[in-house]
Amino acid sequence: MSRGTALPRLTSLRLFAAAVVVVFHLDQWGVASLPASLSTLGFVGVSFFFVLSGFVLAWGTDPALPARRFYRHRFARVWPSHAVMVGVAALVPVVAVARSGESAVANLLLVQGWWRDPEVVFGMNGVAWSLSCEMFFYAMFPLTVWVLRRVPGVVQWALPLAALVVSGYVGLQDAALGEHLPVLRFSEFLLGVVAGLAMRAGWRPRVHPLVAAVVLVAGLAVCFRAPFPLPNVIMPVPFLLVLLSAAARDLDDKGGWLRSRALIFAGEASFALYLVHELVIINLAPHLWEIGPQWVIALIIAATACVLAVVLHLAVERPANKLLRGRSRSVALAPPQALTSDEAPDAEGPREPAGDRV
Numbered sequence: 001m002s003r004g005t006a007l008p009r010l011t012s013l014r015l016f017a018a019a020v021v022v023v024f025h026l027d028q029w030g031v032a033s034l035p036a037s038l039s040t041l042g043f044v045g046v047s048f049f050f051v052l053s054g055f056v057l058a059w060g061t062d063p064a065l066p067a068r069r070f071y072r073h074r075f076a077r078v079w080p081s082h083a084v085m086v087g088v089a090a091l092v093p094v095v096a097v098a099r100s101g102e103s104a105v106a107n108l109l110l111v112q113g114w115w116r117d118p119e120v121v122f123g124m125n126g127v128a129w130s131l132s133c134e135m136f137f138y139a140m141f142p143l144t145v146w147v148l149r150r151v152p153g154v155v156q157w158a159l160p161l162a163a164l165v166v167s168g169y170v171g172l173q174d175a176a177l178g179e180h181l182p183v184l185r186f187s188e189f190l191l192g193v194v195a196g197l198a199m200r201a202g203w204r205p206r207v208h209p210l211v212a213a214v215v216l217v218a219g220l221a222v223c224f225r226a227p228f229p230l231p232n233v234i235m236p237v238p239f240l241l242v243l244l245s246a247a248a249r250d251l252d253d254k255g256g257w258l259r260s261r262a263l264i265f266a267g268e269a270s271f272a273l274y275l276v277h278e279l280v281i282i283n284l285a286p287h288l289w290e291i292g293p294q295w296v297i298a299l300i301i302a303a304t305a306c307v308l309a310v311v312l313h314l315a316v317e318r319p320a321n322k323l324l325r326g327r328s329r330s331v332a333l334a335p336p337q338a339l340t341s342d343e344a345p346d347a348e349g350p351r352e353p354a355g356d357r358v
Contacts, residue, residue: 009246009258010056011267014049018270021045021127022277022302029281032298041223046130047188047232048239053134054192055243057141059200067142074138076324078271081317082131083108085275089124094282096126110135113180121180127278129180136182137189144190148197156194160236163187168233178229188236195240199247207245215241272317273309280305 024042027033033040061070086107089095103123106112113132115121121129148156164187171178178184199205219238223231249256257263281301288297 005251007056007059007247007250008264009250009256010052010243012258012260012263013242013246014052014267014270015263015273017045017048017052018273018277019045021274022305025127025278025281026298026301029278029285031281031285031301032294037224041220041231044220044223044231044235047235049130050133050137050185050188051192051236051239052243053137054189054194055196055240055247056192057138058145058193058196059247060196061141061145063145070142071138073325074135076321078131078134079110080320080324081272081275081312082110082125082128084312084316085125085128085279088276089279092279092283094286095124096278096282097122099124106132113182113185116176118176125275125279127274133180133182133185133189137186140186141193144193145197148194153198156197160187160191160194163190164233164236168230171229171232172227175228178232185232188232191236191240192243195244199244204248204251205244206248207241209245209249212238212241212245269309269313272312273305276308276312277302277305280308 020042022042023034023039024045027039027042086104090099090104098119100119100123103112103120106115106120107124107128110128110132112121112123113129113136148159151159167178167184167187170184216238219235223234226234246258250259284301284304285297288300291297291300
């Protein structure tokens with residue numbers, strides 16, 4: 001198979017992963033929370049993005065694509081919008097943790113996840129720490145694929161599962177590093193890569209959506225009792241089942257609400273939503289405390305974040321991606337009708353790499 005068919009459901013699912021992260025931060029910053037403390041687990045949305053990113057890149061990237069071109073495409077996809085938000089973070093009244101020259105430089109170079117100092121890791125636009133993980137994943141992707149293609153299938157699956165165990169163990173010793181150190185979060189991305197390569201090679205698992213949903217809920221239930229950051233190593237497998245179920249339905253060309261143009265566009269803009277939402281929360285919420293119930297304040301903040309995300313997506317992300325990529329289009333930013341075409345441009349997958357994100 002020379003290139004992967006686009007999987008539009010995976011693009012749409014990005015919206016829900018971004019939404020749970022927004023809900024998590026609304027809770028974290030005291031704006032509003034879901035019943036039964038459900039919003040406290042929203043941070044696992046980042047893990048979903050990491051698994052999704054690996055899966056989509058492995059499924060959709062042409063093996064003949066030169067590494068230099070791959071890196072240019074990844075840079076074009078992630079950095080322009082991120083750089084704009086670093087500039088915004090330098091100007092707004094409030095940031096999540098800190099502002100400094102060191103954190104700004106680390107952010108712009110997307111290496112902040114390697115620091116121990118939380119004022120650097122979460123400095124400027126705090127949510128961007130995950131992009132430093134994604135940059136490491138992208139850097140390792142060509143070598144990772146080269147290695148995986150040369151080992152037996154059972155070894156391919158054993159590697160991410162073993163890596164998840166190691167990540168969990170290290171995380172229990174040092175929760176901060178377990179949360180943001182790129183080399184530890186690589187296990188989630190690797191699991192997606194292995195599954196994506198297997199499907200590209202012809203593996204067609206049949207995971208019923210109900211089964212995936214039950215496993216997902218069971219995983220979240222376990223996470224309520226698991227110490228942080230163990231949920232990040234518990235949820236990748238349930239998340240992968242969700243992705244496999246959605247991908248199989250796309251390959252069978254089954255219709256459904258996840259293939260609607262509105263949701264596909266929302267999934268495309270989810271990266272921008274992820275980038276803008278926390279700065280919106282912490283800068284807007286103090287001006288809204290007196291206007292009504294918490295849920296009203298949360299809706300106003302969420303609506304504002306969505307509007308600004310669409311602006312960032314349309315005014316920065318799309319044109320910058322087009323300019324930096326040259327003539328090859330990103331499937332991640334293709335028109336909805338192109339997502340069902342067999343002539344998917346340059347085949348890097350439906351969105352994120354669906355997963356550039358938290």
